[in-house]
Amino acid sequence: MHSTNQIIKFVLIMTALVAVVLAGMNTVLKPIHQKNEAVYNKRAILTAVNDYLPSPVTELSDEQVDEIFSKISQTVIKSDGTLVDEAGVMAAGYKEGTASSIDMGKERKKAESEQIFPAYQFTGENGKKFYIVTVRGKGLWDEIWGNIAFEEDINTIAGVAFDHKGETPGLGAEIKDNKDFYTQFKGKKIYEDGKLRSVFVRKGGAKDPVYEVDGISGATITADGVTEMLGRGLQYYEPYFKTLKG
Amino acid sequence: MAETKVLEKKESGLSFGKAERKLLTDPLDSNNPITVQVLGICSALAVTTLVSKAFVMAIAVMFVLAFSNLITSFLRNSIPKQVRMIVQLVIIAALVTVVELTLKAASYPIFKELSVFIGLIITNCIIMGRLEAYAMSNRPWRAFLDGIGNGLGYGIILIIVAVVREFFGKGALGGYKLFGPGVDFLIDTSSISWLSWYAPNNLFVLFPSAMFVIGILIWIHRAWRPNLVDIS
Numbered sequence: 001m002h003s004t005n006q007i008i009k010f011v012l013i014m015t016a017l018v019a020v021v022l023a024g025m026n027t028v029l030k031p032i033h034q035k036n037e038a039v040y041n042k043r044a045i046l047t048a049v050n051d052y053l054p055s056p057v058t059e060l061s062d063e064q065v066d067e068i069f070s071k072i073s074q075t076v077i078k079s080d081g082t083l084v085d086e087a088g089v090m091a092a093g094y095k096e097g098t099a100s101s102i103d104m105g106k107e108r109k110k111a112e113s114e115q116i117f118p119a120y121q122f123t124g125e126n127g128k129k130f131y132i133v134t135v136r137g138k139g140l141w142d143e144i145w146g147n148i149a150f151e152e153d154i155n156t157i158a159g160v161a162f163d164h165k166g167e168t169p170g171l172g173a174e175i176k177d178n179k180d181f182y183t184q185f186k187g188k189k190i191y192e193d194g195k196l197r198s199v200f201v202r203k204g205g206a207k208d209p210v211y212e213v214d215g216i217s218g219a220t221i222t223a224d225g226v227t228e229m230l231g232r233g234l235q236y237y238e239p240y241f242k243t244l245k246g
Numbered sequence: 247m248a249e250t251k252v253l254e255k256k257e258s259g260l261s262f263g264k265a266e267r268k269l270l271t272d273p274l275d276s277n278n279p280i281t282v283q284v285l286g287i288c289s290a291l292a293v294t295t296l297v298s299k300a301f302v303m304a305i306a307v308m309f310v311l312a313f314s315n316l317i318t319s320f321l322r323n324s325i326p327k328q329v330r331m332i333v334q335l336v337i338i339a340a341l342v343t344v345v346e347l348t349l350k351a352a353s354y355p356i357f358k359e360l361s362v363f364i365g366l367i368i369t370n371c372i373i374m375g376r377l378e379a380y381a382m383s384n385r386p387w388r389a390f391l392d393g394i395g396n397g398l399g400y401g402i403i404l405i406i407v408a409v410v411r412e413f414f415g416k417g418a419l420g421g422y423k424l425f426g427p428g429v430d431f432l433i434d435t436s437s438i439s440w441l442s443w444y445a446p447n448n449l450f451v452l453f454p455s456a457m458f459v460i461g462i463l464i465w466i467h468r469a470w471r472p473n474l475v476d477i478s
Contacts, residue, residue: 036354170451
């Protein structure tokens with residue numbers, strides 16, 4: 001039998017050892033983690049303009065992703081359309097001060113007037129311009145988000161890339177995995193007679209060829225989440241879109 | 247405890263005989279952690295939608311199992327019995343964190359996909375079960391082999407289930423599209439007249455299918471080895 005003293009000593013030494021080893025490992029690997037995460041986020045944004053890249057995002061190397069992304073101009077805006085400078089982004093809690101460092105999950109928890117939103121301008125090979133915005137909402141189990149790319153008219157969707165935290169594989173997760181779902185968005189429009197209408201994910205099949213896409217059977221709540229996320233998310237960007245259109 | 251110490255002195259070194267081989271092969275068949283002991287079902291349901299996920303998970307569990315067995319076995323005589331479970335948990339949690347940090351650095355997309363379930367290895371009953379049942383009363387080398395063996399037994403079932411689910415659910419294996427309707431697939435079933443009705447069954451992607459697949463595996467295993475039927 002061990003005495004209480006021995007037990008405490010054993011536990012303390014063991015915990016300290018484990019803590020030192022793990023902390024050391026974390027410190028050593030942290031730069032790699034951060035780099036990986038940055039590239040991962042950049043890939044997610046570029047996926048929205050996948051069709052206009054020299055080759056699909058999944059086939060690009062990390063260096064190529066960095067290179068393409070360095071040519072993208074980044075803007076940060078507020079929901080009233082005003083621009084936020086680098087210092088403003090840093091003040092909001094992002095050390096790097098860039099649009100791509102913004103965590104939309106954190107922003108969603110702030111008051112609407114304080115939220116900041118990233119916006120990107122990507123110029124394709126033939127000089128064609130694309131505007132990419134980020135939206136975030138709620139699926140069935142957890143958060144869902146997406147990057148939406150618009151063509152130069154800021155009306156026609158050029159591509160979308162959705163992702164999610166914990167939707168059911170085979171059902172809600174299809175918003176990310178099923179090519180037949182997300183490619184539907186390409187060519188859809190968000191403005192009707194100058195008014196923002198957004199795109200509607202309709203259960204049972206799209207009825208309007210311009211403003212609706214087919215839903216996913218068995219994933220009604222995730223699909224409704226996508227509709228809500230697009231409607232609300234694009235509203236935040238509307239004042240900014242107006243300033244762009246002049 | 248004194249008796250076990252005397253026994254240990256007789257056998258030493260990293261010998262690999264019949265007993266050691268049994269440690270590796272038993273969990274693959276007559277003592278399989280999933281189909282015979284029915285442990286670790288949670289992760290077997292969750293990470294078997296894709297073969298690649300199942301493979302990474304199997305490697306991760308094998309690593310944690312082997313090294314937590316090894317460390318626990320080294321410490322077995324100095325671990326105070328009153329707090330042994332807490333100590334075991336600290337060992338497991340530390341190793342799982344090591345796996346998590348390594349995976350995050352080595353392959354971020356896979357880490358993103360598996361993230362929650364890597365953390366949940368801590369609660370995998372197989373690991374705690376092996377530490378209590380084997381590592382606490384056996385020498386390090388054998389405990390290590392026992393960990394590898396059980397990791398293999400767990401991993402092989404995981405991969406079998408994932409192969410069935412990915413093939414019938416998505417028509418793919420390891421991400422390569424093999425069998426289904428459409429030009430993307432290696433074998434385009436829509437172009438073969440007698441197979442034109444075929445479509446990947448989405449039910450296989452959903453969790454309940456894993457329950458059925460594992461159930462059927464248990465059935466096959468017991469039909470093949472009738473002596474297992476009365477064990478559990």
